[in-house]
Every structure is written in C-alpha cells, then in structure tokens.
Amino acid sequence: MADLVPRAAAARLSELTAHLRVVMVSGPRQSGKTTLLREHLRSGGTFRSLDRPETLAAARDDPATFATSGSIPRIIDEVQLGGDRLVRAIKADVDAHPEPGRFVLSGSSRFLTIPTLSESLAGRVAFVDLWPLSMAERTRSGSDAVTRWFGDIGSVMSDSTWTRPGYLAAVTAGGYPEALTITSALARRAWFDGYLSTVITRDIRDFATITRGDAVGTLLGLVAARAGGTAVLADLAQSANLARDTTRNYLSYLDMVYLTTTVPAWSSNLTSRLGKTPKLYPTDSGLAAHVLGVDADALAEPGHPALGPLVETFVAAELLKAIAVAGQRISLFHFRTADRQEVDFVLEGPGGRIIAIEVKASASPGASALKGLRWLRDKLGDRLHAGILLHLGTEAASRGDGIYALPLSSLWDHQPLASP
Template sequence: MREAVDYLPRKAAYQVKEALADTRVVIVNGARQTGKSTLAEHCLAGREDVVRRYLDDPLTRTSAHADPSAFLDVPATMLIDEVQRVPELWLAIKNAVDRDPRPGRFLLTGSARLLGLSTLPDSLPGRSETIELSPLSQGEINGAPDGFIDAAFTEGDQLRMSSSTLRRRDYLEMVARGGYPEAVRREAPRRRAQFFKSYLDDIMSRDIHQVAHIQRGSDMRRLIGALAAQTGGMLNYSRLSSDLGVPLGTIRDYIGLLEVIYLIRLIPAWSSNATARALATPKLVFNDSGLAAHLLTGITNDSTTGGLIETFVLGELHRQVGWSRTMVRLYHYRDRDGNEVDAILEDNAGRIVAIEVKAAQTVRANDFRGLRLLKRRLGDRFHAGFVLYCGDQQLPFGDGLSCVPISALWTQGV
C-alpha cells in the first residue's frame, strides 16, 4: 500500500465510499496529480479484502496485457491505478462484473476521461459510477464548508456571512497557487513554478501520447499557451487557427485532447425559450488556475487578470457541483446583443442562480446589467443573482440581487 503524504480530506471521499456500497465498478477520474491514488487508498484504508494493482509498474502492466481475465481473477475488491494504461482490461472488467454482480468489485483510477477514449472497446452502462476528482477546492485546503451552491438555492440572495478579510491580492495569490496538492504544499513561488513546468512536460511526454498520436508537439505547446491567454473567455476555434497558423481541424482535435486529459474545461452555453438570442459558443477555462497563471507569467493586464479570477471562481463552482445536495448544472450565458453572465446554475426544477465575477474591490450598479436582464426575462425562474468580487462586504442591489465577496464560495454552508 502506498502511503499518503499530508493527506487533506477530500469531499469526494464520501461519494466514493457510498458508490462502493452499491455499484460494481467505481471510477475515480481526473487530471494527473489531483490525488486520485491517494483518495482511493484512503477510501479502502483498514480493509483486508483488497488487492491493489498499480499499472505504472512495468511488470504489473505486462501481466495485465498478457492475460486480462487472469489478472482480474480475485475474490476481493481490486484497486487498479491508472487503468487507462491497459485498455484491454475494460472488456475483461465488464465480463467479470456481469458474471459476479456484487457491489464494490473494482475501484479504478485514471488520468483521462475514460469513457471518451477511442481505445476503450465498450462502456459499462448500469455497472459503473464515475467520480471526477478535481484539484483541491479552497474549502478542502482551508477546512471550510464549500457550501455556496446549496446556500444560494436555499437562501437566495440573503446569504448569512460576515465581512471578509481577504482582498484582491489575497485572491490573486490563491489563483496563482491553484489546487494541485503538490503545488499547494510548495510555499515558495519558484518551487511552485518548477512543479508547473514539470507538470506540463509530463502532460506532453506521457498523457497526450497515451490517448492520441500527435504529429507536432510544438503546435500543441503553442496552443496551450494561447488558451491560457484566453482562459475565462469564449472559445473561438477560427481565431486560434488563424493566430497560430494551424489548420482548423487540428485545433479542434487538439482542444478535444486537452479536454480528455483534464487540462481544460469547456463550460456550455445556456439558453431557454425566454433567451432566444443566446449564443451557443462554449466558454474555455483551465482546470487549474495556478497552471494557467504559470503560463501567463510576465503577461499582466486587466484581461488576463480578470480571466484568471473568473477561471478560479468557475473552478470552485465546478467542484461544488460534484458534491452539493442541490443537483445543478453549470453554464454561462451570452447573447447576440453582447449581454453576458459569467456563470449560470440551473437546478432540476429549472430555477436559476446567476453569477457575475469581478476582479475589482468595488462594485458598480452597471455590473448587474446582465443579471437584471435575465431576471426580467426569466421571472419566477430567476432565484438569485450575485456579483462575486474582491471586496469585503455583502450588499443588496435590488430584489434578488446582491454583491458578495468571492470567499462566500467556500465559507458558506447550510
């Protein structure tokens, strides 16, 4: 068993343990270095009925390739780490759980969106549950509730919070730190920068080549840098193709690969019958704000700073979507008239919580323009609207609208 180093409790641990109790195959999926193996070990700690297989070990990997069925033939729960390294195991796992449907047969970890890989021969409908492990949230780092989504849908704009002691520089430090456990542990900026450099080198030399063969690694590196400069903005494939001198089809393929390995995330556009002029273009954000900030070192302007803080906020919201009691989906909104809202949370009843993100320490009435527009168009479906900003106070700005410090994302709890 591999020992955890300075383990920080993860919100996903409860989800994994709950799934193991009633689901045959549980998959912990996510980016490299988010702590998937550590989480899996933590969830199985103290159990004697566990067999562990680590596919980063060459001998273990050779055994799995040689005879997948024999490799899996054990009566206990099996933990398979980095399962995407041996795609042949997938059908063997499917056959094994079809013959023996007991829950908790397999706990798998992987550093790619496994069910989207073309190398996998089949999915596991009805047999598996996938839990995405993102970089650490601020609540996980600081031991805070991380309950903004539940609070917003329960209390509307009447959140109960005291003044925040954080200022813009504090949020920018959080943005630059990001949430990869190893980056969080490294307090010196120079050492953290070395981690991000090594991380990107590993992405290029290992992760990308595990899921696809690319002809020109230099084009991929240039694309990653260009995407960092646009994080928090609308994705424009044609502009990227023109700016980089890379064919449009290649840009689309490469962005798809970067999604598969969890380097970036596309936030889908939101629309309804009441917002017929909405655009369908997704918003692009990096999975970790610290990595994006590293790529933008030396490039500082209002656009990049605003994009990084928005990436940070959307990342915190995305993490909470995974564990909040309120089942919601995360979108963004923009229409043909230039009206936009940075984040839209929609629950199963169709209620909307809309969020605008500002990198400033003050808020103006005009910052609520997009929120007011949606409120007028949606009527009773509009539950609450917030401007999250770098200031210290929660203040009302009309019925159902308020500004709150960004720290409300992790200090709120219901």
C-alpha cells in the same frame, strides 16, 4: 499542507461503492486520486497501479487473470493504460459477480468517453470527479456553498476578512496538492514545467498522435489568456499557427486529460438570439498563471491583462469542484445573446431553478457590473433563484430584487487558509 487534506469526494466514493459494482475516479494527473484510493483501501482490498511497468505488462498480457485477481475491492490506478481488453475483462467479472464494490478504477484521461469502452461498462459504472483541491478543502471549511445558494441565499450574506492580496495569492496558487507544498518560486515553475511535459509526452500520446507537442502548450496558454471569452476555433487556430482540424483535435486532447473544461451556452426560450458558442477554461488557475508567466505580484499591477481571465478561471474551477460533490444535480453554463447581454456563469439546479453569477476582479464593482444579471432577472422572473455578483471586496450586500453582491470567499464561507 504536509498533513492529509480531507477530500469532499471521499464520502461520495464510499456511498457509491456500497451500492454499485464499478466506480470510476477521474480527474487530472496529480489531483490526489492515488491518495484518495489508498485511503479508501484502509478497509481492505487490493491496490494496483498501471503506472508500474511490470503491473501494466501483466494487465495487458492476461487481462482476464489480472481483473479477477486480488481481494475486493480491486483498485486499479491509471486504468486507461490497460485499454479495451482490460475494460472488457472487468465487465465480464462484474457480470459474473454482480455484487457492489468489486472495482474502483481511476484514470487521468476521459478514456471511458470512447464509445466502445463506455458501452462495455454501461449501467455498471458510476463516476467520481476528483479535481485539484478546492478552497473549501484548503481552508477545511467543509463548505457546500453552491447547494446552500439554492437554499436560503440570505444565509450566506456575510462580510469577509479576505483581501485582494489573499485572493490573488489563491488564484495563482491553484489547487494541485504537491505544487501547494512548494515554497520556492523556481521549484514551483519547474514542477509545472515537468507536469505539462508529462501530460503531453505521456498521457496524451497514450491515445493520440501529436506532431507538434509544443503547440499543445501554446493552445493551453491561449485558452488561459482568453478565458471568459467564447472559444472561436478559427481565432485559436490562427493564433497558434495551426490548421483548424489540428486545433480542434489538440483542444479535444486537452479536454481528455482534464487540463481544460468546456462551459456550454445556456439555452432557453427567452430569445432566438442566444449565443451558442461554448467557453473554454483551464481547470486550474495556478497552472493557467504558470503558462501565462504571471504570479500574484504581477497580477497586483494596475490593469494587468491576465487578472480578469485568471480570476474567472479560478471561479470556474471552484464551481466545477463544488458541483462535483454537491448534494444535488447542478449543471454549469454561460449565457450570452447576440446583442451582448451576458452572464459569466449560469447554474441550473433542481426544478430548473437558476442562479446567475457574474465575476468581477474588483473590490468595488460599479452598477454596470449588474447589467447582465438584471436583464436575465427581468426575463426569467421567479425562475431566477438568485443573481450573484462575486467580487474581490469584503462586503456582502443586497442589490435588490434577488440580486446580491458577495465576496469571492463566500464560496468557502470566508474561512482562512488552514495552517500547513
């Protein structure tokens, strides 16, 4: 993977900058934001990174001059380090010069969700989410599977050549571009250790006070181990030996730096007994495998407790990445009732159409795996566009009445990994 992997977000970035004044590229550290921005710069402009101490000092000392200097587009990497005064200087510049494409900003934290900052650029900024590499990008398939699922579901009914060992290798690899180039297990562990240390000691401490940095990593491990279960704050606090308020704060910090994502409960008028507790997932299955201390060989052991959570984390991440570049607005939820009818993921698309997804870390899941999908189909009727059971086998099959069993590799059109 030494060559440059084409990013699906590049087309979205180009289209938005052609029409809007400010575009914000957000995502976790090391997801490829700087590379994407430098590629965008090929058509001209100015690139500055606030990761450089002298550049950061200039932005903080005189934000107005910094914001108005350089040719257009002005690309500012790690802009969150410049803080409120820089954001307000950017606002002043785009208000004075309201043509599109003036600024492309990037950041490794959700700092623009802070009310005072988001209000500063309200109506002036559009967002591009850049996650670690998707399997569609790693395989160069160019697949937009989620959008196609909302079309003719029959068009994706094809068998796969992917096998269980290949799936487990993909799950434990994750998608961080640099980590994917490392072939030494020791060096890969060192990379993830350094990555977590940087995020905790630098990125989080830029906006929060942490008294127990070790507890942040502990919480990430707990989220990874319990991925797919609902996030009960009291349980996490007790397991991490933290106060509830501290646990709540630390979980919000993990979300702010894109290491975890919250999948809300889907609500409807189907029943008054719907669960409302969200699910938490790590955003990269490779990082999750690292904090759990497992590799593909370990996951291959029968009954390994991390297998289900990691496969579900992998699917959650792939869905996030697909939604971020989909050709239509799609929202991600989970579904659970008080009497334990549940579906792992619910995609709500245009017109309120629903795709329900169940994930099983098995090559041949039994009929019981369809229970939640069938319950939801009976309740939703024609509103359910499709129920999909994703599995680690090779065969695609219709299970009747709009429910399909598909190999997991349907998410990337079953393409093999591209040669490095």
